[in-house]
Amino acid sequence: MDMRSKAGNSLPLCAILAVVLAAVQWPHPAEAFHIQGITIVPTSINRATRTVTVNIVEQTAGTGTAHTDAGVAWGDAVTSNHAWTSTTGAGPKFYHVNGVSHVYPDLTTRTITVTSDCCNTTLGYDFDTQVVDLGCTDSPMLLCNASAAKAQLQIKNDTGDDTKDKLKFKWLNGNTTFDDPTGTNDYFFCIYAPTVVVEAAIPHGGPWAAAGSSGFKYTDNTGAAGGMKKIKLKNGAGNAKILIKGGGMPLSDPTMPLTQPVLVQVQSSLGNCWEHQFTSPEIDNTGSAFKDKEP
Numbered sequence: 545m546d547m548r549s550k551a552g553n554s555l556p557l558c559a560i561l562a563v564v565l566a567a568v569q570w571p572h573p574a575e576a577f578h579i580q581g582i583t584i585v586p587t588s589i590n591r592a593t594r595t596v597t598v599n600i601v602e603q604t605a606g607t608g609t610a611h612t613d614a615g616v617a618w619g620d621a622v623t624s625n626h627a628w629t630s631t632t633g634a635g636p637k638f639y640h641v642n643g644v645s646h647v648y649p650d651l652t653t654r655t656i657t658v659t660s661d662c663c664n665t666t667l668g669y670d671f672d673t674q675v676v677d678l679g680c681t682d683s684p685m686l687l688c689n690a691s692a693a694k695a696q697l698q699i700k701n702d703t704g705d706d707t708k709d710k711l712k713f714k715w716l717n718g719n720t721t722f723d724d725p726t727g728t729n730d731y732f733f734c735i736y737a738p739t740v741v742v743e744a745a746i747p748h749g750g751p752w753a754a755a756g757s758s759g760f761k762y763t764d765n766t767g768a769a770g771g772m773k774k775i776k777l778k779n780g781a782g783n784a785k786i787l788i789k790g791g792g793m794p795l796s797d798p799t800m801p802l803t804q805p806v807l808v809q810v811q812s813s814l815g816n817c818w819e820h821q822f823t824s825p826e827i828d829n830t831g832s833a834f835k836d837k838e839p
Contacts, residue, residue, distance in 0.1 A: 579604050580636055582614070584658040584674045587643070591730055591745030592769055594648040596676055600626070602639040602660050611639075611662040618646045619654030619676075651679030651743055680734035680743040684807055688819035691784075693717035695820035697735075697808055699742070699834040701800055709795045711742070711771065713808055715786035715820055722777040722784075723812040725752040725760055730813040733772060733788060737806045741798035744770020744790065771795025786810055786818060801829040806836070 580603040588597045600614050613627045624646070628639040648654065653675065660670040694716040702708035713733070723729045725748050735742035751764040755776065762775035771790040778785045788810075804826065809819040820838070828835040 597645040688817040691718040711790040713788040718784040732811040737802040742796040767792040
């Protein structure tokens, strides 16, 4: 009885040894070709021209037939395919396509989706997404600097002639230091009532210049950046200010009268913002004009 039991227990051990010997003596099949991941990286965002440029990288492992391209859905009902232009690495192998650009019709926030045409995704994903803000955030930014003791907003919307449209905004007696727009930082002028009704993207460089040692100024009489013609940002403690004048064809045409409260935000691409909220009663709010001053 004991002998039969021991003999019976020895059979699984023999089977295990046979498997191990087979694994040592016989070569393994080549690893199946599969994707380990794909990444989309924005390299530049030009708010003035609404142009976004991205690089795409895909990582693969194993052996198999090379794939050909990546498909990009730009988030505005436009799609495009782009052939891989270079390959690096022996394993894992990286496929690249660089400098892919797209021009958007407006400043709406978009989600770009890139998808590979490749193979087995058991160990990875064959797509990636990237949210791109071209202008004002869809909802007001939180924790904005609202330190201005005084503020004014005037909008004139000439329904018969857009060249006569005008806008003025003042944010006075605040406490702040503004981000430098002469380098790489962009600014955005945004009015929410309650959704975005006026927006302008003011790119860095170009018409921006330092205003002494206390701030920055912007001058462009063409109003190419969303109708913005003159901007002054002055740093200070109790005397900081924002002065904005705009108008003409490029200026947004809001649906008027505006729905209160009317929130004005000046947003920075560095994540900072400055705001004032105008509440009823306003001085004027008709189908062609808005005016308010607080306090």
